[in-house]
Every structure is written in C-alpha cells, then in structure tokens.
Amino acid sequence: MGGTESGATRQEQERSRVTRQKLMSAAIEVLVEQGWAGATVGAIAERAGVSRGACQHHFPTRAALVAAAVEHVFHQQMEELSRRAKLLPPSRRRVEPLLNLLHDIYAGPLFTAATHLWVAAVADAELKTRLLPLQAHVGREVHRLTVELLGLEDRDPGVRDSVRATLDLLRGLALANLLQDDTARRRKVIAHWARIFEAQLHPD
Amino acid sequence: MGGTESGATRQEQERSRVTRQKLMSAAIEVLVEQGWAGATVGAIAERAGVSRGACQHHFPTRAALVAAAVEHVFHQQMEELSRRAKLLPPSRRRVEPLLNLLHDIYAGPLFTAATHLWVAAVADAELKTRLLPLQAHVGREVHRLTVELLGLEDRDPGVRDSVRATLDLLRGLALANLLQDDTARRRKVIAHWARIFEAQLHPD
Numbered sequence: 001m002g003g004t005e006s007g008a009t010r011q012e013q014e015r016s017r018v019t020r021q022k023l024m025s026a027a028i029e030v031l032v033e034q035g036w037a038g039a040t041v042g043a044i045a046e047r048a049g050v051s052r053g054a055c056q057h058h059f060p061t062r063a064a065l066v067a068a069a070v071e072h073v074f075h076q077q078m079e080e081l082s083r084r085a086k087l088l089p090p091s092r093r094r095v096e097p098l099l100n101l102l103h104d105i106y107a108g109p110l111f112t113a114a115t116h117l118w119v120a121a122v123a124d125a126e127l128k129t130r131l132l133p134l135q136a137h138v139g140r141e142v143h144r145l146t147v148e149l150l151g152l153e154d155r156d157p158g159v160r161d162s163v164r165a166t167l168d169l170l171r172g173l174a175l176a177n178l179l180q181d182d183t184a185r186r187r188k189v190i191a192h193w194a195r196i197f198e199a200q201l202h203p204d
Numbered sequence: 205m206g207g208t209e210s211g212a213t214r215q216e217q218e219r220s221r222v223t224r225q226k227l228m229s230a231a232i233e234v235l236v237e238q239g240w241a242g243a244t245v246g247a248i249a250e251r252a253g254v255s256r257g258a259c260q261h262h263f264p265t266r267a268a269l270v271a272a273a274v275e276h277v278f279h280q281q282m283e284e285l286s287r288r289a290k291l292l293p294p295s296r297r298r299v300e301p302l303l304n305l306l307h308d309i310y311a312g313p314l315f316t317a318a319t320h321l322w323v324a325a326v327a328d329a330e331l332k333t334r335l336l337p338l339q340a341h342v343g344r345e346v347h348r349l350t351v352e353l354l355g356l357e358d359r360d361p362g363v364r365d366s367v368r369a370t371l372d373l374l375r376g377l378a379l380a381n382l383l384q385d386d387t388a389r390r391r392k393v394i395a396h397w398a399r400i401f402e403a404q405l406h407p408d
Contacts, residue, residue: 135383168373170376192366
C-alpha cells in the first residue's frame with residue numbers, strides 16, 4: 001500500500017469519525033428537547049448538518065443511533081469523572097466529594113436524554129432490545145469505576161451492596177433535580193449518606 | 205331547593221365525578237403507551253370514551269389534565285399504602301417490609317407516566333409550571349406518610365435525612381426497574397439499606 005493511498009484512507013476514517021460524533025451529539029440534543037417521539041432520523045440528521053442517507057449509512061435505525069449516542073457520551077463522562085477524581089485532595093474520607101462529582105454527571109443532558117429513552121422503551125420493543133444490554137454495560141462500568149475511585153474491595157458483599165445502593169440513590173437524586181436546582185437538599189442527603197458509608201468502611 | 209332538584213344535582217355531580225375519573229385513568233394509560241407527545245387531549249378523550257368538548261370542560265389544558273391525573277392516582281396509592289402497611293405484623297423492625305411496599309408503588313404505571321411528564325417538562329415551560337408545585341406536594345406527602353408508618357420522630361435531623369435518602373433511593377430503584385424485573389437485585393439493596401437505617405433507629 002503506497003503512502004498516498006494510506007493517507008486518503010486515514011482522511012476518510014477521520015471524516016467518518018467526525019460525522020458519527022456529530023450525529024451522536026445531535027441525537028442527545030434532540031432527545032433532550034423533543035423526546036423519543038421527536039427524535040426522528042430526519043430531525044437528528046438535520047441538527048447534525050448531515051444528510052439522512054449519510055446518517056443511515058452510519059446507523060441503520062434510530063434506535064441504533066440513540067443507543068450508540070448514550071454509550072459514547074457515557075464513556076466520555078466516565079473519563080471526565082476519572083480525571084476529576086484524580087484531582088481530589090488525597091484523603092481517607094473521599095466518599096462525599098466523589099459522590100458530588102458523580103452527581104454532576106447524573107444531573108446533565110445525558111441523564112435527561114437517557115430517561116426519555118428508558119421510559120419510551122417501556123412501550124417500544126425494538127428500543128428496549130437495544131437498551132437492555134446497554135443498561136447492563138453502563139451499570140457494570142459505573143459500579144467498577146466507583147469501586148476503583150474509592151479504593152474499595154468489591155469482594156466484600158457489604159461494600160458491593162453499599163455501592164449499588166449509592167448508584168441507585170444518585171439516579172433518584174438526578175430525577176428530583178430534573179425540573180429545578182435541588183442542590184441544597186441534595187448536598188444534605190449526600191453528606192448524610194457519605195457519613196453512613198464512611199462509618200461502614202472505617203468503623204472507629 | 206326541592207328534593208327532586210337536589211337529587212338531579214347529586215346525579216349530575218356523580219356523572220361529573222365519573223367522567224373526571226375516566227379521563228384521569230385514560231391519561232395515565234395513554235402516557236405510559238405514547239409519552240407526552242402522544243398524550244394529546246384527543247387521544248386521552250378517545251381512550252376515555254368522552255368527547256373532546258367534555259374533556260375541555262373538565263380540564264382546560266392537557267397539562268392541567270395530566271397533572272390532575274398524577275395527583276389523583278398518587279393519592280389513591282398513598283391510601284393503598286396505608287391500608288397495606290396496617291396489615292404488616294407488628295414489629296419494631298418494620299423498615300424493610302415498608303420499603304418493599306413503597307417500592308411496589310414506585311414500580312407501577314404511575315411512575316412510568318410521571319417520568320414521561322417530568323422529563324418532557326425539562327423542555328416545556330407550561331408543563332413545568334404545573335409539575336413543580338405537584339412535585340413539592342407529592343414529596344411532602346410521601347415523606348410525611350413514611351415517617352408516620354415507621355412511627356418515627358421527624359424532628360431528629362438524622363432521621364429526616366435518612367427518610368429523604370430512602371425516598372431518593374426508591375426512585376432510583378424504580379428507574380432501574382423500568383425495562384426489566386430487577387427484583388432480585390432490588391431486594392438485596394433494600395435489605396442492606398434497611399439494616400443500616402434500623403441500626404440508626406435502634407442502636408443496640
């Protein structure tokens with residue numbers, strides 16, 4: 001393979017990557033504004049400035065497109081969480097600051113877009129088929145990362161159940177935060193929960 | 205006012221009550237199946253077997269109708285919760301059975317319908333204006349009833365924060381339960397949290 005040909009292939013791959021990213025960002029935006037009913041392939045392609053045909057070339061159905069979008073943005077946010085968690089001051093007691101970082105992620109547009117999808121999938125079998133494996137994957141990843149960032153030992157069943165409960169709590173707090181800034185109440189709940197969790201980790 | 209006239213008025217009031225109830229039940233059903241975008245006044249009136257005009261006589265806008273429906277079904281379910289909680293065997297340790305009862309309510313069609321509304325209201329100012337006072341009212345009521353059914357003293361800040369966290373946790377568990385039966389995992393999380401909460405209430 002000559003150098004020029006390879007350069008052209010790289011350019012094509014890069015264009016393709018950029019198009020996919022535009023479509024996935026647009027999918028999240030349109031979902032937040034218009035829900036699943038409004039997030040048609042046409043509306044998402046138009047928002048991305050991409051033709052319908054190009055959209056269908058990259059994602060065969062809109063269920064495939066939105067599921068890919070949620071997964072892509074989720075991974076970006078997990079990387080962002082890792083970066084920010086590494087900037088926390090070193091301390092044995094890091095549950096509360098870490099839960100506040102995690103909540104910032106749960107309280108963003110990804111959560112709003114994903115909630116539209118999850119609730120629409122209750123009555124949409126094709127969408128549900130796409131979302132169930134994604135739910136399992138996202139659940140495992142955020143659990144694994146939380147355990148890692150807290151420096152915990154996941155083989156302890158009590159720790160595992162506390163991490164599970166913590167992530168369920170954060171989802172519930174994010175729902176309460178959808179329509180108004182619930183920060184004051186949330187801070188109290190997270191501080192209370194973190195005290196209980198820390199007492200379980202470091203009984204002294 | 206004569207007896208006949210009064211009887212006619214009572215009949216009219218009864219008819220009016222039945223029509224309102226049909227419309228509110230239909231609103232929840234249509235929301236679960238079609239989301240906010242599909243839950244038009246026409247679709248809800250048709251499902252209820254009521255004319256559009258009669259629907260508009262009872263509820264001026266669809267935002268008013270769906271908010272009334274959520275509030276009505278919520279109150280029915282709080283009464284049901286009270287009845288079922290009174291059937292629990294008397295015990296000092298009633299957090300876990302009560303949380304399982306509460307979860308049954310969070311896991312039903314009302315939660316699905318309400319989630320459609322809450323997430324749609326992120327981008328719909330009129331709906332948001334209807335839902336914010338409802339969110340505050342529902343939050344206060346379920347908190348008050350939980351405190352009462354657990355026989356707690358709400359003036360204790362630690363107890364108040366634990367009840368808040370419990371209700372946020374249940375909302376998060378209900379989200380995880382939308383697309384698949386999450387009972388086995390949920391039971392573990394509820395049992396784990398109930399042990400922690402009980403230890404806080406009865407340190408011995």
